[in-house]
Amino acid sequence: MRLNHDEFTVLLARALDSDEKEASGTLKAWVDAILRETEENGSCDVTGLGTFRKGEDGSMILDPEKSLSMEVNHKYAGMSPIEVSPPKSAQPEAGEDAAADADPGISDAQKPGLEEDKITEETTSEETEQDIAASDTQEGQGDEHDPFGIKEFEEEGLPGALEEEPESGASFDPDPESRPEENKDDAESVETESSSRPFTLPKLSLSQHVKPSGGASKNQSRYKSEKMMWLIPIAALLIVALLLYFHFDGQRLGRTHLGDQAVVQDEIPVPIPEEENNEEQVIQEFVPSPDPVEEVAPPPDRDVRPEPVEDVAAEPADEVIRDLALPYGLMGPEEEVLIGAYTIVVHSLRNERKSEIEKQRLENQGYKATRWSAVLPSGITTYRVGIGQFKSVSDAERAVEQLPEPFRSNNFIIRIR
Amino acid sequence: MTEKKIEKEIVTILASHLKKHDQVQINGLGTFSVSHQKKEQQQEKDGRIVMNPPADIIAFTPEK
Numbered sequence: 001m002r003l004n005h006d007e008f009t010v011l012l013a014r015a016l017d018s019d020e021k022e023a024s025g026t027l028k029a030w031v032d033a034i035l036r037e038t039e040e041n042g043s044c045d046v047t048g049l050g051t052f053r054k055g056e057d058g059s060m061i062l063d064p065e066k067s068l069s070m071e072v073n074h075k076y077a078g079m080s081p082i083e084v085s086p087p088k089s090a091q092p093e094a095g096e097d098a099a100a101d102a103d104p105g106i107s108d109a110q111k112p113g114l115e116e117d118k119i120t121e122e123t124t125s126e127e128t129e130q131d132i133a134a135s136d137t138q139e140g141q142g143d144e145h146d147p148f149g150i151k152e153f154e155e156e157g158l159p160g161a162l163e164e165e166p167e168s169g170a171s172f173d174p175d176p177e178s179r180p181e182e183n184k185d186d187a188e189s190v191e192t193e194s195s196s197r198p199f200t201l202p203k204l205s206l207s208q209h210v211k212p213s214g215g216a217s218k219n220q221s222r223y224k225s226e227k228m229m230w231l232i233p234i235a236a237l238l239i240v241a242l243l244l245y246f247h248f249d250g251q252r253l254g255r256t257h258l259g260d261q262a263v264v265q266d267e268i269p270v271p272i273p274e275e276e277n278n279e280e281q282v283i284q285e286f287v288p289s290p291d292p293v294e295e296v297a298p299p300p301d302r303d304v305r306p307e308p309v310e311d312v313a314a315e316p317a318d319e320v321i322r323d324l325a326l327p328y329g330l331m332g333p334e335e336e337v338l339i340g341a342y343t344i345v346v347h348s349l350r351n352e353r354k355s356e357i358e359k360q361r362l363e364n365q366g367y368k369a370t371r372w373s374a375v376l377p378s379g380i381t382t383y384r385v386g387i388g389q390f391k392s393v394s395d396a397e398r399a400v401e402q403l404p405e406p407f408r409s410n411n412f413i414i415r416i417r
Numbered sequence: 418m419t420e421k422k423i424e425k426e427i428v429t430i431l432a433s434h435l436k437k438h439d440q441v442q443i444n445g446l447g448t449f450s451v452s453h454q455k456k457e458q459q460q461e462k463d464g465r466i467v468m469n470p471p472a473d474i475i476a477f478t479p480e481k
Contacts (some may be wrong), residue, residue: 003434005444026423031445048428062477072451072473079470150457242427412456412470
């Protein structure tokens with residue numbers, strides 16, 4: 001809408017309880033005062049509006065007052081820049097988004113130098129709004145947010161587990177002293193064996209890792225390094241053996257499960273080298289099953305038999321459905337708010353009810369819609385509606401291209417915190 | 418009526434229309450309007466690419 005000078009004068013006359021002519025004269029006097037002061041002093045401060053000043057080319061420039069600018073920009077107030085890609089020096093080898101975007105569960109503290117640092121420096125309102133967003137959207141969901149907390153905990157725990165390695169080495173330290181003589185003999189034999197073998201490289205690295213405490217002798221440190229040398233491959237072999245055991249055990253379990261169905265038996269390929277033995281085992285497992293089935297109720301059982309096959313066939317479909325129901329994406333129900341994910345803000349409204357209506361409308365259109373409140377620095381609360389949850393900014397930007405107008409051209413991507 | 422009060426009334430009318438993103442023209446001074454600045458990507462000196470949010474900005478065009 002455009003308000004011209006005459007319309008403005010009418011409004012001013014109404015506000016001043018005077019006629020239009022008087023209001024026009026008052027307005028002209030005000031304008032002249034501003035122009036005169038700007039000309040004389042170089043600037044003129046108008047409370048509530050801003051500062052008029054002379055530009056380099058002599059034209060008049062207005063620097064609007066911060067509070068007014070914020071009021072005008074209420075829709076986007078509190079939003080701060082987000083980092084699309086990290087600095088070149090900090091870019092991971094796997095790709096630009098690998099560290100910053102692919103793992104939203106990583107806490108801010110774990111990502112120094114990334115966007116969050118800058119954002120927190122620039123505004124605190126974004127934090128408040130997003131914190132509120134997180135708390136608002138989690139209302140009634142409660143534990144839905146926990147898995148991410150657990151994830152963060154697990155990720156934090158991983159380096160801890162790695163740090164335990166020296167501790168295990170430390171727990172290994174007292175062993176030679178408290179070890180029976182047999183072990184010492186073993187150690188000596190190991191030492192003699194190892195002295196004949198060229199294990200120089202690992203010995204050096206381990207000796208650097210496991211430092212002898214106080215006045216420990218050279219032999220003790222060498223014994224420790226030799227022992228560690230043997231322990232590592234043994235542990236690796238044990239792990240491999242366990243993995244193989246569980247792998248084959250799992251396969252056998254899967255086969256027996258299918259064997260219960262007694263239908264898929266012939267269709268299952270047996271890729272294991274020990275084919276004959278396994279097949280025999282499977283046959284032994286399968287042999288008893290047809291007999292009782294035939295004895296109990298042959299005709300109905302035959303009718304019932306296909307059901308498990310249907311279940312087997314239905315499993316991939318379930319997986320597809322599960323994939324579709326993943327929390328990331330533009331469409332679908334909003335099952336949980338993913339902290340660290342990105343969302344596309346399409347509405348910023350002061351009316352709570354209207355924002356709820358807009359959210360409902362978007363949900364009815366199939367979008368994954370989220371609504372939260374943002375408290376601006378001025379104290380005004382706005383209600384924002386975002387659609388979709390994405391792993392990275394680039395994913396969100398790709399989704400923006402799919403949006404209809406006016407959302408496609410009027411949106412902003414923010415990070416859920 | 419004091420000058421301060423008159424100025425306050427003028428600013429109140431002006432600000433209320435700017436908040437509604439209306440364009441206001443005052444003869445002898447210029448035109449106040451609100452322009453929409455789209456979100457844009459910007460590369461910083463350290464190589465980071467940052468996306469700035471969109472904004473509605475007060476614009477003033479002086480009368481020539």
